[in-house]
Amino acid sequence: MKRVRHIFYFLALALNYSCVIDNYDQPNAELYGTFIDEGTNQPLAQDIINGTVIEIIEHGWVENQTNVTQTLVSTGDGTYRNSQIFSGQYLVRAVRGNFHDIAPIDTMEIKGRTKLDFLVTPYLRIIEPSIERNGNLVTATFKIEQTSTQDVARIGLYVHPNPNVGNPMTLTSRVESTLNRTTDTQETFTLTIDLSNNTNTLLPGRPYYFRIGALSSAGSAKFNYGPAVRITI
């Protein structure tokens, strides 16, 4: 037994000798905040699957900084939070959203809990939205406010058991209308889902969220949405 112990002593000695503590500190900073519509002062809803991306690049990491872009994704209600960030100086930019491009923040310090709200102008606003059920028909009426002269590509009415309902998350075949033109705030749009045509996926007695969406034709624009409305069918 002693023999074996000796062997272990030597081994332990040999192993210990070569060990140097080389662990880095774990990420200890957090970045969080909300995308806010500067017109309405409300959080800007968006898709959860294909939502806005925040890119952060730590300064002084390597020469060619585009190589270490970290991306943070946002939630459906327009908020975001990432608590696994290393403290440091960062370039921060929100890209490919459902709002007009905003300038990147060239340098900001992320340390501890850092709050950063983005004030943005959505491509489109759904105004006076109404989603009502009459018998087998769920009808959405709304108007669209454009914040630029770019065409409205299409509009849609979406339904899903999850409140993050939207164009990539819907249970009916497309209830959409392709516009590819400009609109004015006087024009009323109507979209209808016939529940009797969807008895296979929309089950009676269950609650579903319905939501109006509109897509601008601006390059890489994402959908803008009205509020999700819960209806038990």
Place this chain on the structure above:
Amino acid sequence: MKIQIYLSTAILAAFTIIASSCSDVLDLQPQDKLPVEAVFSSPAGVKLYMANLYYQLPTEDFLFFNAGFNQNQGGPNNGGQTRAQSTDEAVHSEAGGLNNGPNGDGQNMNNYWISGYSLVRDVNLLIDAIPTLNIPTEERDRLSGEASFVRAFAYFGIAIRYGGLPLIKESQEYLGDAESLKVQRSSEKETYDYILSELDVAITKLPESWNGERRATKWVALALKSRVALHAASLAKFWNKAPLTGDAVDLGYVGMSANDANGYYNQCIEASAEIMNSGVFSLYQPTPATPAEAAENYRRMFQDPNVALNEAIFIKGHTIPGDRRGHNYDIWFTPAQLANGWPHPGRMNPTLDLVDMYEDYTVPGQSAPIVTTTDGDIDNYNGFDANKTYLRFDNPSDPFLNKDARLHATVVLPGSSMKGTEIVIQAGYILPDGSPRIRTGGSVEINGKTYYNYGGPTPNDYSGFDGFGGNNTKTGFSFRKFLRESPVAPGWNQSTSDWIEFRYAEILLNYAEAVTESGLGDETEAAQAINDIRRRAGHTVAIPLTISNVMRERTVELAFENKRWWDLIRRRERHEVFEAQISHALLPILDLRINPVQYIFVRANVHNMNPRTFLIRDYYLSIPGVGASGVIQNPTG
């Protein structure tokens, strides 16, 4: 005690010696590998090396599964998940909707960065060695033609996944300075131009034939050029349908200009025309007397391409069963009834959407959706509705009687025959009181006769809709194309049918598409091309050259040849088709309300399928290892 001390001392001494000495005892030459000089010093060694390069080509063939290329080692248990199941051609019997989009990293079918550049390095080493080889000039030329072909094929496999690439045109040597090895990406256009120029080199240097050896000929290089040019042209024409932003776009590493489309279409037309005018190739059995004969010809060509050497331009062979040799299409995809003891058959379930697309001989020139009700509503996928009047059929195969021969040769339809067995695909029955029993299992006895919910008493007696083992189709259709007539050998890597990587019909379709999209080339010849293919499939009425006719023809003719995915990608249609997309099934149901009983059919969503959405950013995959390589990443997030 003494012995222990001796031992301890000895160990301590050994430690000290090992730790301090610099012996070369470990610097052995590996016994199972040849040094590169030895390989290239003999023509036989070069041929061996060449075989390895061909093996690495990114051919999306019988070995291409969700885990990537060449999946035939050991028990490659990848679930039988193929590219077709990530498109609208088919669904997998177990998965709720495959959407193999985003991962450009890790072990999967999209990641071709690392293995692609491994092939580039291997071929660059060969190119370095070619001038030093002791062989006749003619042979040297052919060898460098082959090398250019392999290099173009490798870069094409990478470029279609990642966009503009770092172009490593000669082998790199590490001399202690990693920085000097870094190469930044070229623009997407430069990348395709480089691939096409490599193919031009290959076309001039390669022979027209290798006397029976399956190696790249001039024609194979032209066929690849036709495919590459069409891909580049489509990207140029349609890139703006799905625009992206980000550093890689600003720097031009991804992105094509519509102004360049016609140049690429023209290259596709010229390469295709050279093959078409050569007289070397033609369609296999171009004028069948009946649709049944057409179906049998088409089926035989894929079961054994060697009967159709006039159509097959490039074949990847599987001669011997076993690890790294055979493939697994027969065990994964044969209908459950013909599993022959294999526990996991029936994974490929062609969709109703694909079946609908095939023409009906009575209505040429358009898709022919299967009509199941008297009101003719084909957009209702809600399942059985007692208030609807369904069309009734004596046989479950009746709705498909006049459909395109290629449907019968590609898909196992309900009630059709395979290997002498009638394939039973039944989703349930309607009881005499009108209540539906769909996907329930069990049986019912009526007037002394027993009717089974799935059409048979045990799982060996049917191939559809039972969830048992994931072995049954859930779309109402099973798979036939490529599969052998002989019984399934119930083990891994036992199939030896050959794969056609390039065939004449694809060239004709490339030509027709390029002419239609660009207005260049000869429209009469292009119309002739698609109608020749249709004639071979038993059609006798010619249809006009329109883009929808060409694309429908392409989809049905090349179904399951792993072209559909790239067609959707290059034409930027994938994000449009895959927006919360659900595939559809056709449920054959026995109607017990009448006597004698008859079949009705119900169009329905595929059971338990998740909606699939393809994101625009996934047109370009994330490049692995950019932190070390300094390569600019594709748009993320």
